[in-house]
Amino acid sequence: MVEDKLSIGNYTFTNRLFTGTGKFASKSLIPEMLNACGSQMITVALRRVDFASKTENILDYIPKEVTLLPNTSGARNEHEAVRIARIAREAGCGDLIKIEVITDMKYLLPDNHATLLATEILAKEGFTVLPYVSPDLPLARRLEEAGAAAVMPLGAPIGSNRGLETKAMIEILIENCQIPIIVDAGIGKPSQASAAMEMGADAVLVNTAISSAEDPVTMGRAFSLAVEAGRMAYLAKMREETKTAVASSPLTGFLS
Amino acid sequence: MVEDKLSIGNYTFTNRLFTGTGKFASKSLIPEMLNACGSQMITVALRRVDFASKTENILDYIPKEVTLLPNTSGARNEHEAVRIARIAREAGCGDLIKIEVITDMKYLLPDNHATLLATEILAKEGFTVLPYVSPDLPLARRLEEAGAAAVMPLGAPIGSNRGLETKAMIEILIENCQIPIIVDAGIGKPSQASAAMEMGADAVLVNTAISSAEDPVTMGRAFSLAVEAGRMAYLAKMREETKTAVASSPLTGFLS
Amino acid sequence: MVEDKLSIGNYTFTNRLFTGTGKFASKSLIPEMLNACGSQMITVALRRVDFASKTENILDYIPKEVTLLPNTSGARNEHEAVRIARIAREAGCGDLIKIEVITDMKYLLPDNHATLLATEILAKEGFTVLPYVSPDLPLARRLEEAGAAAVMPLGAPIGSNRGLETKAMIEILIENCQIPIIVDAGIGKPSQASAAMEMGADAVLVNTAISSAEDPVTMGRAFSLAVEAGRMAYLAKMREETKTAVASSPLTGFLS
């Protein structure tokens, strides 16, 4: 099989599991997890330095060959998202940005319209924009027109482990969008990541399900295998379901 | 992680994907598939030699290191199943036998009671008995008492690719049986194999979904990765679902 | 629409919701519930008289026009089930009997084989036998041959409110059995009862979901409406699902 690469803007990936740096019991687990799963892109957030607790720099835990995907978490509107993106780029993290505009603190659902507005501005400024949104086809088309490099629909609320609860709407995005679809948020089990890839998603981003597992390193490996499995199955083309059985052994009686 | 082995009777496996030899477009795909997925046990069936078409011997396509699991397909009752098992052992295939007693030709559902009767007889004769059944806890306990080496509950009708439609009942077997539970039949996608392993199944047996894929070799590989992913996730302990979101980035606003 | 009657043995019903007398906070709720839902058959159990607590006779709470369906709960094997059935008939409750043979106290799953054996004996003795079983086509066919008047497959463990977790196997019974299929156990919501009827079940039996609701009388009414709705939909023939949309308004633009 010819190598199967994923291009997002000018970036190319051979591993379709993207990861996050949130909620690890110890930051030292992050490089181990990355080594175990081979993820080539990982998210980070930006916040005011806390002088009280001299927190170590998260970047020190991320191997150089892994691409950084700063997010705009903490942004309550498009203006804050744009500001965070510019600061992140200035910090020398490159031009990738995951736009995350959240106003609801209970379900952490993205503000689709504010995310579109931020995407329009940042794409013009040359960012490689990955907007995190609720799956919505007309919006996704506007994101494409606005120059988004991919669309990141949620499967379920962030960190809920509820899985692909928006499956039907994500399938419609996959069928109708030209840019990559990366399922982000809510995936709690490798089987769910596999299912997302089987239906044609280009990649998945998993943070909580890995970082909050009892063994995050092994779980990271599990997710990368599942993502690879789902991708391979998509390429190897599965057969449709049938209502009745289809014999795998000869249907004849033993001696007939 | 200490090596994770599966013991069935006196046999030990490190790969938890079992495969089948049915319905490959070309038998030469079988060794390729086995090589791609690393499956260590594969099913075969027994039938009268067909003098008309000099069919090649299926065994010639199975590497010596792969364990053979003859099935009793074609048996309509416990007596035929016992007869087939004895012949298979005589053929030098060892003492493993998958008991399959089927009377319904539309859904190919197993006859649980006849399967129990055959299990009682064959276990006494020293066979390593793997009964293929509809998931049913009281029956599974009788199979254990009868000396079955594992229980093989169906996920859905053979070859239907419908997946884990009996999930709830299989979970109950996993929770309450001492011998290994191998999900057999109906699994159509890697994500479903992964889900079976995540819930604690000891192994899965996949034939149709691999052999009837457009690319069976790649699909075999996909299933083995998915099975490994599901097993790892089971061992690494996934967190429960939560109704609401659980932030992966700091919940504070960007500048607060 | 010509009246839609359900015949079970020599009994005929126009209401397809069967109910149970277990776990009502107060027995006086039973007649109210029956009045609200119009159920025409209700289950009762048989136990030793408890001299300590002068428990009132459950039968006093069941209107005469409602058919009694004694169950064999408490039976651990076919012999006890047969004994209970005979006693129940002697008590003047008629010849209806719900066979319930349970050995597993955690999931209360029926012993399919013991249930078949009891059915064979009791059908010969002229009982109208309703066996409660895990859905299993070959077994259901034997129950038919043994003279069962209906088959009562479980949807999920008794009282669990988990719904139609055995949906796929129940559908196969409905398609392949001649006698009525009554979904019993596990149904927790009216929508699940409706779904069972939509797929062609002949009736459903609901106890816990009604008796343990905050308002059992209203819940009884809700279930009877849902069962009627599902039955009507089955008779009125629903259209299949389609992947894409099918316009309900003209597809043309407003002024074109």
Added chain:
Amino acid sequence: MVEDKLSIGNYTFTNRLFTGTGKFASKSLIPEMLNACGSQMITVALRRVDFASKTENILDYIPKEVTLLPNTSGARNEHEAVRIARIAREAGCGDLIKIEVITDMKYLLPDNHATLLATEILAKEGFTVLPYVSPDLPLARRLEEAGAAAVMPLGAPIGSNRGLETKAMIEILIENCQIPIIVDAGIGKPSQASAAMEMGADAVLVNTAISSAEDPVTMGRAFSLAVEAGRMAYLAKMREETKTAVASSPLTGFLS
């Protein structure tokens, strides 16, 4: 139970099934269906008079006591939606309007943002606005602020009969919105309408599943019963699911 009324703007309903006039084989089925289901509000569309085929006036088939809900189908943007709404009101249909702005002709998914813009304009003009949208909490909150009288989230693509595929997102709307939530589009079976009501939806709108049934009149009745059942169950409070069984008969053995 005190009468359970639904208020939408200044309108009050005792029947929570809303219906549509699209795709009936014969218009004369509409009044029969309305009579069978008791629906108190029904949708209509507006189009250029077709001089070629003297089409009868759909309004002639709708009993006077049934409230008309004109939709803006055919609108490709907020401006056309506003224009259609004004014309509909002028036609003497009152001030109710279902805003439907659709650009995608394959899945007929609503344009959430254009719908919001139209809602802002029409609410100011005194319309009772019912916007049809993809379920999205931040958008729903803006619709509330804009003065929408209810939110109509889709369950699945129009006319697809796929059911509550957006269940998780609709539940979040129900939990977090003050105005009524009316599940519109995609509902194919009464059990799905029942499930929507059980989870707390205030009403459902069903057109295709009724009009395209083999017997639309009976199907209309089935849906109204299912909606009533679901509502009652919501009010009577269902118990949670439990993993294991909860006995409905005494757990003791028969003679112990």
Added chain:
Amino acid sequence: MKINVNGKAEETAPCSLLDFIHQKGLSPEGIVVEHNHNIVKRKTWQDIQLQENDNLELLSFVGGG
């Protein structure tokens, strides 16, 4: 004399089964009786004289699903 009732030994004066049931304060309706392992019809209760070591099972209907 001693008889066995629902698995427990009891003392009772010689009497008919029907009398015994009345003594226990039970109303015959909805009660079923096994007398020495045979189901005995209600109408025969008054004719059945309890004997030393008789075994009685007095059963009734309770709520069940």
Added chain:
Amino acid sequence: MKINVNGKAEETAPCSLLDFIHQKGLSPEGIVVEHNHNIVKRKTWQDIQLQENDNLELLSFVGGG
């Protein structure tokens, strides 16, 4: 004279909007009219004299979901 009706050019003799609608064999009930892009109330139709190049949209309700 020439007027534009539902996007198509038509010839008609000078007349009131109401007359025109009757000529088209339509019953006024359930019809809505835009006359030169303004919605015109039914009661005013008889007072509106159609002019050369007038633009009319005649609309009515149809089945929809």
Added chain:
Amino acid sequence: MKINVNGKAEETAPCSLLDFIHQKGLSPEGIVVEHNHNIVKRKTWQDIQLQENDNLELLSFVGGG
């Protein structure tokens, strides 16, 4: 002489079971034989002389799930 092979009558000259299998063009590996309803081990085939009316089942492994 006449023997019965896999449910069909066949004519064959007297010979050993092994010879017969070779005549049929089969390679002994992966074949199992029931001779008059008894399974006969491969190493004994050459010693088994076929008799009039013998019943043979020649079986082999095929693809199955």
Added chain:
Amino acid sequence: MKINVNGKAEETAPCSLLDFIHQKGLSPEGIVVEHNHNIVKRKTWQDIQLQENDNLELLSFVGGG
């Protein structure tokens, strides 16, 4: 003099931005600075003299999903 750092007033002696960061015990790597609402590149920090009432935002990367 008084300056505003991450939303809090602070006293500091006149110094360059780079010096100030060192005084706070921070290593410049992985820190981003907004000086009076403009992002200032790291290489310019030593040339920026802090003034009375300057506003500084010192930001760094943290774990996030």
